[in-house]
Amino acid sequence: NAGVTQTPKFQVLKTGQSMTLQCAQDMNHEYMSWYRQDPGMGLRLIHYSVGAGITDQGEVPNGYNVSRSTTEDFPLRLLSAAPSQTSVYFCASRPPGQVRGYTFGSGTRLTVV
Amino acid sequence: DQQVKQNSPSLSVQEGRISILNCDYTNSMFDYFLWYKKYPAEGPTFLISISSIKDKNEDGRFTVFLNKSAKHLSLHIVPSQPGDSAVYFCAASHGGTSYGKLTFGQGTILTVHP
Numbered sequence: 001n002a003g004v005t006q007t008p009k010f011q012v013l014k015t016g017q018s019m020t021l022q023c024a025q026d027m028n029h030e031y032m033s034w035y036r037q038d039p040g041m042g043l044r045l046i047h048y049s050v051g052a053g054i055t056d057q058g059e060v061p062n063g064y065n066v067s068r069s070t071t072e073d074f075p076l077r078l079l080s081a082a083p084s085q086t087s088v089y090f091c092a093s094r095p096p097g098q099v100r101g102y103t104f105g106s107g108t109r110l111t112v113v
Numbered sequence: 114d115q116q117v118k119q120n121s122p123s124l125s126v127q128e129g130r131i132s133i134l135n136c137d138y139t140n141s142m143f144d145y146f147l148w149y150k151k152y153p154a155e156g157p158t159f160l161i162s163i164s165s166i167k168d169k170n171e172d173g174r175f176t177v178f179l180n181k182s183a184k185h186l187s188l189h190i191v192p193s194q195p196g197d198s199a200v201y202f203c204a205a206s207h208g209g210t211s212y213g214k215l216t217f218g219q220g221t222i223l224t225v226h227p
Contacts, residue, residue, distance in 0.1 A: 004156070033214070042117070042202060042217035043157070058214065090156050099145050099206045102215070104156030 002026050006091050006105035013081040013112045021076040021108050023091030029103075031094045032074040033058070034066065036087040037107075043090065049074055050096075081112045116140045117205050119218035127226050132190040134221050136203030139184060143205040147215070148177060148188050151200045160201075161188070193225045 007022045025032065033048040035058075045058030049068040063085060065077040074093075078085060089108045094101040118137045126132045136146075144165040149157035163170040163177045163186065170177050176189045190197055203218040 035217075040122075040219055042119075042219040043204075043215075044217070045214055048214060059216075092156070099215075100147055100159055100162045102159065104158070106154065106156050 004091055004093055004103050004105035006089075006108050008108060009106070011108060011110050013078070013110065015081060015083060015112060017081050019078050019081065021078070021089055021091075021110070023074045023076065023105060024072050025074075025091075025093040025103070026072065027093065027095075027103065028071060029093035030071065030096050032068070033092045033102075034064070034074070034076045035090045035092065036060065037090060038087050046076065046089075078110075083112045086110060086112045114139070115219075116143075117203055117216050117218040119201075119203055119221050121221050122219070123222040123224070125224045125226065126193050128195055129192045132188075132193045132197065132223055132225065134188040134190075134201050134203075134223065136186045136188075136218050137184060138186075138205050140205070140207070140216075141184070142207040143216075145206045146177070146179060146186050147204045147206070148175075149202040149204060149217075151202060151220070157202055190223075193223075195225045195227050198223055198225050 004025045030051045034046040035043040037043045044060050047066040049055045055066050091105040092102045147162040148160040150160045151157040161172050161175045163179050179186045200220045202220045204215040
């Protein structure tokens with residue numbers, strides 16, 4: 001049971017480049033979320049999904065797109081990378097009705113130069 | 114506007130003593146509170162939680178206290194162990210249409226010295 005898998009673990013992008021951060025879970029969780037962690041800011045919600053085909057914006061969605069075509073996968077796309085998007089990104093999933101049941105991936109450290 | 118605040122960026126304690134981590138919130142709609150522990154290069158892991166209808170919840174060495182009137186919660190670790198050294202995040206959630214979205218505090222770095 002792998003839990004929540006994020007790839008890549010590290011990435012360096014040039015300003016203006018695009019990329020997709022991958023997130024996959026094998027627990028059949030309906031709810032999936034993307035957070036970014038910045039020093040002094042804690043974790044902030046970017047986008048979330050309550051099931052396949054349903055996504056919504058979180059606290060800091062600008063510059064990011066998501067889609068949820070399957071229960072297992074929830075990729076995060078950076079459309080045109082900016083230095084302000086340098087951060088550590090965490091994907092999380094949980095079953096419905098269990099707020100305490102979030103499982104987090106190990107994170108993707110992204111640097112935009 | 115930071116709805117969940119952890120005003121102490123760091124805390125240092127001796128092994129065997131009590132660690133007290135604090136968290137304040139401003140949104141009275143929050144009805145569930147959680148503490149997460151995070152080691153370097155890993156994702157946060159759930160530690161303990163409390164519903165707004167309670168004022169205390171214990172799990173082994175970890176106890177969370179909730180003071181709704183003060184919009185304040187705290188995490189007590191007794192006795193503290195070197196393995197407890199990590200970043201601790203307070204998080205809050207509210208029901209309704211929020212689907213259990215979590216709002217996190219900034220985190221407190223706990224260092225337990227042997």
